[in-house]
Amino acid sequence: MSKKFLVTLLLVSTLIVLLSTLAIALSSCGESSGPQTGNPPTGKNVVHMGNNDFLQSSITIRKGESITLVADTAPPHVITNGSWEGSTPKASKESGAPTVNDVNVNGNSSQAIGPFTTAGTFHLYCTVHPGMNLTVIAQ
Template sequence: MKKIVIAFVLVSLMTMGIVACSRDGAPTVSSSTSPVVAASPTTPPDTVHMDDEQFVQKSIMINKGESVTLIDDVSTLHVIANGVWQSNGIPLYQEEPGAPSVQLQVQDKGSHQIGPFTTAGTFHFYCTVHQDMSLTVIVQE
């Protein structure tokens, strides 16, 4: 009988310890996710993420003079250049008038800025490694 009581007390103490720990952690968590920063705590504006073989979004709209930050969410290598993947599966390198010249590698969860875009218009970029991985940047006046 004594052993059972001791075991019960031990379990109770352990449970209390866990509850105490989680209570200690709670205020820290809630303060770090305050409404002020909740809008976009990790993603600055004008950011496009990339997964294994695609831009997570196909297009982005920015204002003239701004740049776009490409973020590689995985370790996959992406080689970004001016141009598009055509519907026949063949890439077309084309540097559109007014577009910043882009020829860059992003890998290992790194990030890279393209721009600034100093001319209003619609500009196309593609990944030379992954078929159909294309991004359209729309620059507003």
């Protein structure tokens, strides 16, 4: 009697685990059709910018793809290879990085950067806004 109960309990909990796994699989499947995923298709590599920052600190793309920077607000941004180290801007272009030299992204507009034809980790920053760094990982 007790053993039968335990077996039933085991079966029911297994069923619950299977159902929740299915639910998670279905919901993540729905998310993957959105623009921001770990393995995005070409043209979906969008990074938004606020008044004085990137809304995400890094983005992972496939080698050969470009990114699109979108200024969500009015202040313009000027993007260059390198990064802010504290309050000091350090212009620096990694080997294999696309040249990004004072690319203007006007307020409420967008600008493509790239393509990133070499696998690696690349740094971009906004010369206008201290600390506004973006890391692009091409793989």
